[in-house]
Amino acid sequence: MGNAIATEAGSFSLELPESVRHIQEIVREFAQQKLSPVVRELDETQRFPVELFREAGQLGLLGIFVPQEYGGAGLGYYEYVAAIMELGKVDGGFALSVAAHNSLAVGHIYYFGSQEQKQKYLPRLTSGEWIGAWALTEPNTGSDASNMDTIAVREGDGWRITGQKNFITHGISADVYVVIARTGERRTSRNSTAFIIEKGTPGLIPGKKEDKLGMRSSETSWVGLDRVWVPDSQRIGEVGEGFHQAMKVLEGGRISIGALALGIARGAYEAALSYAQQRTQFNKPLMEHQAIAFKLADMALEIAAAEMLVFQAAYKKNTGEETINLYSSMAKYYASEIGVKICNDAVQIFGGYGYIKDYPVEKYYRDIKLCTIGEGTSEIQQLVIAREILK
Ligand SMILES: Cc1cc2nc3c(=O)[nH]c(=O)nc-3n(C[C@H](O)[C@H](O)[C@H](O)COP(=O)(O)OP(=O)(O)OC[C@H]3O[C@@H](n4cnc5c(N)ncnc54)[C@H](O)[C@@H]3O)c2cc1C
Incomplete structure (x- = not known):
């Protein structure tokens, strides 16, 4: 080190x-x-x-x-x-x-x-x-996850879970689902609990695959929970701890979405840099037109800055520092927003070819947008950051 x-x-x-x-x-x-x-x-x-x-x-x-x-x-x-x-x-x-x-x-x-x-x-x-799949989001509650409709009710020596989860990665192919369900009143603290549900459990219904703008090789679907019964041994942690656990899980998850945004942005930047060196207009490579060179300079700078934030958040996660929540949100927010800008600029540098599927940047442009939405939107990251700095 x-x-x-x-x-x-x-x-x-x-x-x-x-x-x-x-x-x-x-x-x-x-x-x-x-x-x-x-x-x-x-x-x-x-x-x-x-x-x-x-x-x-x-x-x-x-x-x-x-x-x-x-x-x-x-x-x-x-x-x-x-x-x-x-x-x-x-x-x-x-x-x-x-x-x-x-x-x-x-x-x-x-x-x-x-x-x-x-x-x-x-x-x-x-x-x-x-x-594995992890199911927090629902049709009516995304950002407002603590207000979920899915409920788990005590029955025998287990729990009866009813509801629907939305936009679940591996919602169809998963063998194991971690499902967060409400076990208390709406809008109260400690009102949800996490459960492990195995594929094939009666009432667990893998839904329809969503037809997405980007990230198309990642499977996304809704998941139905029609009076699914699981023994109490499938409960994760204490009753009422589900939401708190989910927020801790997202703390690490957001670092990975920051990294994902960086990877996509870097791919777009490298493709644009190479294209700008090869493509000639007005008798000189695009790179020699200052407007294009400055775009690439900004992209390189933004990637370097985002990398610092993402690795800083990773450091805090590795060492268990208290400020991890602040830094994972900052890393995710900055890397994904800047990633969208970088991919947009990459398409611009490719001109018409950037709009064509034979070239890589149109896919980067479609894929990156998810990073400002999944695992907490940019607006939710702003809320988290604001709360953390006001502590
Ligand atoms: C491809 C993909 C994969 C996903 N995978 C998973 C998964 O595996 N598991 C899972 O549980 N979820 C998953 N999600 C869901 C994802 O986390 C949610 O889509 C996201 O949290 C936003 O929720 P929502 O879509 O309901 O939007 P909403 O919460 O309805 O938000 C709509 C808009 O309102 C804004 N907004 C909401 N509340 C506020 C506020 N208080 N202040 C300011 N603005 C606000 C949001 O920022 C957004 O711009 C996935 C989504 C996608 C698209």
């Missing part, structure tokens, strides 16, 4: 451990050899490549921060960020699926599950044998 830098906001190290480069190389090779050849097909057909997802598990990418005793890679958030960035450069959708599986489904069970739950679920989830 390199020297820690002290700032008013705490300290963090800019020099990344050797393991980061190692995982970067592994992921780059996987992304180039396996993902790259099928990216266009996955985007056009909106297919979630289950076989490649399982392969990612074999490479250790489906339980990056989970200790080896549960089958994980036993690494930290620097390595997690690096892996998601590399995947995002090649296919945002696949990177989103890997991020949702790691941060949300696996993360929730790892951080809050019982010893028995961890032993039963994590080895299968981290190896890719099982695919």
